Amino acid sequence: MKSKLKSLIIGLIMVLPLLLLSFATPQKVSAADTDNSVKVTLHKRVFDSAQEAKQNTGEIMNDFGGTGLNGVTFKAYNVTDHYLSLRKSGATAQDAVTAIQSDAKDSDNLPSYAGSAVATETTATSKGEDGIAAFDNLNLKNSDGNYQTYLFVETDSPTDITQQAEPMVLTMPIYKTSDTSAINHDIQIYPKNVKSTPITKDLDEASKKDLAVTLPDGSTIYNAQYGQSFGYNITVNVPWNIKDKDTFNVVDKPDTGIDIDASTVSIDGLTKGTDYTVNKKDNGYQVVFKTTSAAVQALAGKSLTITYKATLTNNATPDTAIGNTATLNIGNGTDITSTPANGPKIYTGGAQFVKKDSQSNKTLAGAKFQLVKVDSNGNIVSYATQASDGSYTWNDSATGATTYTSDTNGLVALKGLSYSDKLDSGESYALLEIQAPDGYAKLDSPVKFSITKGSFADSNKITIDNTKEGLLPSTGGKGIYIFLAIGIVIMIVAFGGYKAIKKHEEI
Known part of the structure; x- marks a missing residue:
């Protein structure tokens, strides 16, 4: 009205x-x-x-x-x-x-x-x-x-x-x-x-609340972890003369790292198959409206809203803005007007670690870790299990927890995490070393770290040092000469002492 x-x-x-x-x-x-x-x-x-x-x-x-x-x-x-x-x-x-x-x-x-x-x-x-x-x-x-x-x-x-x-x-x-x-x-x-804006795109209100993170400069961005789903709303202002157009469609194509579930595409007030069709296109979709439909023509001069769900995949690179563009196409024959609308950027978090010898600074391969959350006292509260699609589940037991192993460059990379600001109060991410490289002492406690915008950058790599265990000389090795020398000195001193005592007794 x-x-x-x-x-x-x-x-x-x-x-x-x-x-x-x-x-x-x-x-x-x-x-x-x-x-x-x-x-x-x-x-x-x-x-x-x-x-x-x-x-x-x-x-x-x-x-x-x-x-x-x-x-x-x-x-x-x-x-x-x-x-x-x-x-x-x-x-x-x-x-x-x-x-x-x-x-x-x-x-x-x-x-x-x-x-x-x-x-x-x-x-x-x-x-x-x-x-x-x-x-x-x-x-x-x-x-x-x-x-x-x-x-x-x-x-x-x-x-x-x-x-x-x-x-x-x-x-x-x-x-x-x-x-x-x-x-x-x-x-x-x-x-x-x-005039009106032909098409706009945004996250739905529930997803905004779930993904929003306020940065130190006061700006707000949207952060998701691998496997997390969120919803979009696309609003189209339908031209008054839509019944005179033979082309009326919306093509939604996200960047790499976002996968749209085309089966969730819905338009309130219109019937799928009767008033419009949905076609899967790569990791996005296309909605084709039937301009001969009475329900579509009834929307002339009004607006319609397309809703759907999408998921952040493990193809998303941490600290990279992942976009999602919907394009409205309206016209006749080859005379088509295309209007794009960009959705808000989505970011995922991550961190990189380098395992090194504390004395030589040499990188170390073969160190094994588990990703955990710890409370303010450093006590482990949950262990991460990462599925093949990159999604994380958290459990209070280490059973089934994912093991991360440092590579030949000593590198361990964690990707697709929510920012630390979204953790429960007092909680932090940490790496728990469960096995040190051969010949090195295992760390006694988890290594805390933070996930923020930019934390995955090479310049923010976190170094984790290991110290060699104490060494005893091998039999026949160079160390035996030290013991031989000490033994000879002791024998000389003992022999000298014996001669002195013998001489004293003869007097």
Whole structure:
């Protein structure tokens, strides 16, 4: 109901200046004016929101506002006979104009009295101004000397125009503002439209709440871990003339790392298979609307919402913004207008560790770790198990926990994690060493670390040192000479002591 009321108000605002212009000037003509042609130039203007009514003057209005809009097609019809018939039947000029406008609201089903269009023009750039459609050499009067009445109907417009402009009726003659006795043969009219964004894309509210993380600079980004699902909403503002289009579809293609479940695509108020079809395309999908469907045509000038679910896969690279773009395609034949809409970027977290010898700084292969969460006292509260698709589950037992082993470069990489800010209060991520490299002592306690935006960068690699275990010399090795030397010294000292005691006894 609100949408219909809003559309009605906008329509009245658009047409009011033209009505006022027609009624503000009396139907009279200067006897000296013998020119029977008139030129009507439409200056199509578009605004971001509904505007207050502004009186057209019939002349150039540099302060009218708005932006010139190209690509709008108008048709002009001569409705003089019907207008005069209404007047003769007692209708006022305003009532007659209103009746004709009402009859012409459906541009595809104009009243029979409109006949064929006397001219068709599409707005384009003229003399540096956008939105110009000039109707040249229209008759001021007919052969019976009656002033003409023209109906101007908008029959096509760009896809970001969801509401059709109200039909315009001009009754001749129109007089100059500078000389009210002089007929204006070069009439300037400023019809208005309100534009809308053809397509927008965003996460649904539940997913926003689940994924949102506030960074130190106060900005908000969306973070997910491998295997996590989230929902999107795509809003399409359906053009008023959608029934005249043979192409109406939306193609949704995410970047690598996001996989859309096409089976979850749904559109409230429309029936899959009857009003639209869904086709799987790579890791995205395409929705094709049937413009012949009564339900789709009923959405003309309104909006529809596409909803679906997606999952972050283990193809996502930590700290890389993963996008998701939906493109709206509307048109006929090869004349297609494509409008993209980007969804919010998704990020996943990670960290890299390098295992090294604490003395030589040599990287160490073969160290084995488990990913755990610890409380504020360093006690382990859960162990991570990572599935083949990269998703994580957390258990209070080490049974089945995934083991991560340092490679030949001493590297251990953890990917696809939620940021540390999303952990329970007091909890931290940590690596628990369960087996040290051969010849090295195993670490006594887990190594805490944080996952944040940027933590996976090479410059933020975390070094984990190991210390060699104490060494005893091998039999026959160089160490034996030390013991031999010590033994000889002891024997010499003992022998010297023995000789001294023997000599003392002889005395």
